[in-house]
Amino acid sequence: MAQRELLLNGSMGGDFRPYRGESGRVTAVAWAPWWRSANEADPDWKYKKPVFSAYRMDDRMVQQISTPFGTHVAGLWQQVPSAAGNQYTLTVEGQAWSSEDAAPASKLEASDVNLQVGIDPTGGTDPDSPLIVWSDTFQPLSLWETLTVTAVAEASLLTIFLKSAPNLPKRQQTIFWRNAFLRPIGRYKRSMNIIGAGDTHITLEPERPQPTDVVTATVSSNRAHEFGELFVDPPHGETAASTGSVPAVQFIGKEQVDDRFVWKYEFTPSHDGLYDIRFVGDEGARLLALRLLRVTRDVQLVASDAARLKYQRIYVLLPPTADLKWLQAAAKGSFDGRYTIGFSADDAGLGDLENRHVLAVNPHHWPDVLTAAWFQQHYPGVKFTAVVANTPADLEAWLKNWLPP
Numbered sequence: 001m002a003q004r005e006l007l008l009n010g011s012m013g014g015d016f017r018p019y020r021g022e023s024g025r026v027t028a029v030a031w032a033p034w035w036r037s038a039n040e041a042d043p044d045w046k047y048k049k050p051v052f053s054a055y056r057m058d059d060r061m062v063q064q065i066s067t068p069f070g071t072h073v074a075g076l077w078q079q080v081p082s083a084a085g086n087q088y089t090l091t092v093e094g095q096a097w098s099s100e101d102a103a104p105a106s107k108l109e110a111s112d113v114n115l116q117v118g119i120d121p122t123g124g125t126d127p128d129s130p131l132i133v134w135s136d137t138f139q140p141l142s143l144w145e146t147l148t149v150t151a152v153a154e155a156s157l158l159t160i161f162l163k164s165a166p167n168l169p170k171r172q173q174t175i176f177w178r179n180a181f182l183r184p185i186g187r188y189k190r191s192m193n194i195i196g197a198g199d200t201h202i203t204l205e206p207e208r209p210q211p212t213d214v215v216t217a218t219v220s221s222n223r224a225h226e227f228g229e230l231f232v233d234p235p236h237g238e239t240a241a242s243t244g245s246v247p248a249v250q251f252i253g254k255e256q257v258d259d260r261f262v263w264k265y266e267f268t269p270s271h272d273g274l275y276d277i278r279f280v281g282d283e284g285a286r287l288l289a290l291r292l293l294r295v296t297r298d299v300q301l302v303a304s305d306a307a308r309l310k311y312q313r314i315y316v317l318l319p320p321t322a323d324l325k326w327l328q329a330a331a332k333g334s335f336d337g338r339y340t341i342g343f344s345a346d347d348a349g350l351g352d353l354e355n356r357h358v359l360a361v362n363p364h365h366w367p368d369v370l371t372a373a374w375f376q377q378h379y380p381g382v383k384f385t386a387v388v389a390n391t392p393a394d395l396e397a398w399l400k401n402w403l404p405p
Helices: 238-243 324-334 345-349 372-378 392-401
Strands: 016-018 026-028 032-035 051-057 060-066 074-081 087-099 116-120 145-152 157-164 172-184 201-205 215-221 229-233 250-257 260-267 273-281 286-295 312-317 340-342 355-361 383-387
Touching (some): 026 051, 060 074, 087 116, 087 157, 116 145, 157 172, 201 273, 201 286, 215 286, 229 260, 312 324, 324 340, 324 392, 340 345, 345 355, 345 372
Parallel strands (some): 312 340, 355 383
Antiparallel strands (some): 016 026, 032 074, 051 060, 060 172, 074 157, 087 145, 087 172, 116 157, 201 215, 215 260
16 A cells, blocks of 8 residues: 555644634644643643644744743643554754844743654544653754654554643744654554444544545444544545545435434545544544545456355355354354344455345444445445444344344
């Protein structure tokens, strides 16, 4: 898979939004603010709550963090997809104005500003976590400097942190950030499907769309995710650059079905390539679930093999996350119907049979979510039923009560 930029809005320019509707917390889209709060014993100039805003510099917008007449420990963060064992390098440009003079870029009696960038290899969102790998400390007074750090991922998420911590209160105490890049080093792998907290997952229909097909994205979760929204990042490279468009995402609606929350969206990919579909919170900074979608004009069917006898087969397909309890529940639920049980999607689809029916248990738990479209592409004629079960007991009961069509 070709390398691609993993951060959303790494330039930290363009659109800015009030974070969770707070006018004093305006951040670049896909970035969330953080700051350390003062204790009662601290002087009123120490650990001030910063103002986050947009600022025009060098003919473009950049992120600004300001605490006039005070100090702060504060910055920005963003979660991104990763794969355990991959090594990643983060580079960010930072600049600081620290002065007793109000003139832009003045350095009159400047304070050390102590800029750093960091990576939490476990995907946590605590800026004080001891797990964060921090860069060296920089003092980029009135000029842009590039900060760099490298870390090895330990989970399916990484969290990027930008940090400033001026020593002394100054009349002008402002930090600027721009041009963040996070890229893997050397050969790397990437998850096609990331399932987040609360069993948050994305399903797409169709699974193998062609350009200009309307794609429906359904997000399901046990959690309400108050600030959830869908971001679609188009393929990177010449094709994306020539079209120059990010697919517009239309929100269809949200509903609660039993104990689950469901969001629906539509978008239309305009060209071939690999699309990055993220369900995010906190203006895009918090990664709640991810799917990669391959859009292509070419669809090839794989012929199935011939079976010795013509018979009906019902295959209970367990996901790779299933343990012994799930296998036992599938066996008990399938006993009366004598269904076949297994863990291989290819085994489930094989056979030149008139009636092949796959009962896919929790298909969103596969690295690449299994759907009817996948079986129709690789094993035409297979009937497909998705079975979402929260516990082994639920699966056993469903199989016992299910009647084959």
